[in-house]
Amino acid sequence: MRKIKIINCRVFTFNEENEIFHRGEIEIQGDSISYIGKVREYNDETAQEGYSRVIDARGQVCLPGLINSHTHAPMTLFRGFADDLPLMTWLETKIWPAEDRLQGEDVYWGTLLSCLEMIKSGTTTFNDMYFFMDDMAKAVLESGIRAVLSRGLIGLDEKKAALGLEETEELISRWHKSADGRIRVMFGPHAPYTCPPDYLQKIMGKAQQYGLPLHIHLAETRFEVEQSKELYKMTPIEHMESLGLFNFPVVAAHCVHLSPHDIEILSRRKVAVAHNPGSNLKLASGVAPVPQLLEAGVTVSLGTDSAASNNNLDMLEEIRLASLIHKGVSGDPLVVPAYTALEMAFRGGAKSLYWDDEIGMLKPGYKADLILVNMEKPHLCPIHDPAAHIVYAAQSSDIETVIINGEIVMENREIKNMDEEKIMYHAQKQAFMLTGGMVDEGSAD
Numbered sequence: 001m002r003k004i005k006i007i008n009c010r011v012f013t014f015n016e017e018n019e020i021f022h023r024g025e026i027e028i029q030g031d032s033i034s035y036i037g038k039v040r041e042y043n044d045e046t047a048q049e050g051y052s053r054v055i056d057a058r059g060q061v062c063l064p065g066l067i068n069s070h071t072h073a074p075m076t077l078f079r080g081f082a083d084d085l086p087l088m089t090w091l092e093t094k095i096w097p098a099e100d101r102l103q104g105e106d107v108y109w110g111t112l113l114s115c116l117e118m119i120k121s122g123t124t125t126f127n128d129m130y131f132f133m134d135d136m137a138k139a140v141l142e143s144g145i146r147a148v149l150s151r152g153l154i155g156l157d158e159k160k161a162a163l164g165l166e167e168t169e170e171l172i173s174r175w176h177k178s179a180d181g182r183i184r185v186m187f188g189p190h191a192p193y194t195c196p197p198d199y200l201q202k203i204m205g206k207a208q209q210y211g212l213p214l215h216i217h218l219a220e221t222r223f224e225v226e227q228s229k230e231l232y233k234m235t236p237i238e239h240m241e242s243l244g245l246f247n248f249p250v251v252a253a254h255c256v257h258l259s260p261h262d263i264e265i266l267s268r269r270k271v272a273v274a275h276n277p278g279s280n281l282k283l284a285s286g287v288a289p290v291p292q293l294l295e296a297g298v299t300v301s302l303g304t305d306s307a308a309s310n311n312n313l314d315m316l317e318e319i320r321l322a323s324l325i326h327k328g329v330s331g332d333p334l335v336v337p338a339y340t341a342l343e344m345a346f347r348g349g350a351k352s353l354y355w356d357d358e359i360g361m362l363k364p365g366y367k368a369d370l371i372l373v374n375m376e377k378p379h380l381c382p383i384h385d386p387a388a389h390i391v392y393a394a395q396s397s398d399i400e401t402v403i404i405n406g407e408i409v410m411e412n413r414e415i416k417n418m419d420e421e422k423i424m425y426h427a428q429k430q431a432f433m434l435t436g437g438m439v440d441e442g443s444a445d
């Protein structure tokens with residue numbers, strides 16, 4: 001069995017006791033953590049014994065891997081293709097027409113590009129909703145990353161609606177709990193405004209049958225809330241509650257426009273919220289009431305949403321935004337402090353994915369998903385509080401080593417399982433074909 005030891009780093013476990021070890025050691029056996037604590041004393045001969053690798057991580061901080069709780073990975077192909085537009089115009093005139101031309105090959109290369117970007121910025125798990133899921137799962141398998149995949153379900157056309165559910169069942173039978181347990185599947189009803197009530201009922205029936213959680217967009221824009229009130233005399237949250245959606249484990253992306261009653265429902269029904277500050281700002285959707293959600297005891301995690309509305313998948317950026325915008329909006333510098341913002345990306349992420357029995361913190365028995373951040377940088381000097389540095393000062397390029405499921409997938413910024421040049425070449429090529437020459441030709445050759 002593979003056995004790795006990391007020594008001499010400062011370890012933030014983010015476990016229930018929030019233990020910190022100033023000169024720590026982590027031992028990994030197979031895919032899991034077998035020891036975490038103060039560095040144990042060894043003499044020179046026994047230090048390496050029985051280990052396939054010993055990493056001396058002096059000057060580095062070890063954290064759990066970042067969890068991106070809401071994204072659409074293949075949309076990296078649309079990065080920079082359509083900017084500065086309102087959500088519905090952006091979707092209807094740019095994104096949906098380009099997506100109509102998508103093929104499996106695009107999804108494969110787009111996902112690989114995302115996995116590359118995510119691993120290089122410390123993300124070890126992502127939660128996705130898209131289509132051509134076989135191709136996405138293949139890319140996840142090859143990259144070494146951990147992922148929860150949902151086939152996006154839209155119920156506006158009967159044939160497509162049925163096909164979506166069929167493909168979800170295929171995805172479950174082929175990929176759920178595959179790739180050494182790195183891949184899991186959820187049901188992915190896109191949103192209340194694209195899934196009529198009878199279709200949502202069908203999806204819930206299937207979710208019941210398979211015992212899997214659901215991933216949905218909720219209350220993203222003011223328009224969505226107005227439309228729901230007009231059609232159903234209820235907010236989207238009240239509407240979903242009345243249909244019984246919250247009888248299931250649900251991760252709801254966005255939840256920007258919420259009434260106090262909505263927040264009470266989310267709290268009482270233990271709905272997890274994936275907060276996407278970057279995407280909400282860029283599409284001018286608004287600012288989610290995160291301090292109020294946290295106050296009400298709602299699990300809040302962080303997501304990038306797609307690279308088409310962000311425009312990157314850098315979770316350190318989302319952590320910083322989450323901690324900054326709520327201070328600015330509320331006029332209270334005490335809301336979403338650094339440690340809380342980090343917790344949203346670790347334990348909050350794991351809870352949102354209903355996977356917090358294995359990931360989201362560093363402790364024995366948990367999966368070995370962790371990152372090493374090099375703190376010996378001018379912009380991180382001097383070090384008073386390393387956790388505050390990660391939130392307010394660090395850059396994703398400070399993340400040097402990434403371990404997922406006990407496997408070193410990046411070391412000293414070098415990616416192990418993927419050919420960076422090849423992936424960027426193919427992604428550029430596929431993006432160019434999809435967007436019909438909208439990509440700068442000079443950079444496509």
Ligand SMILES: [Zn+2]
Nearest residue numbers: 217253305306
């Ligand atoms: Zn989304």
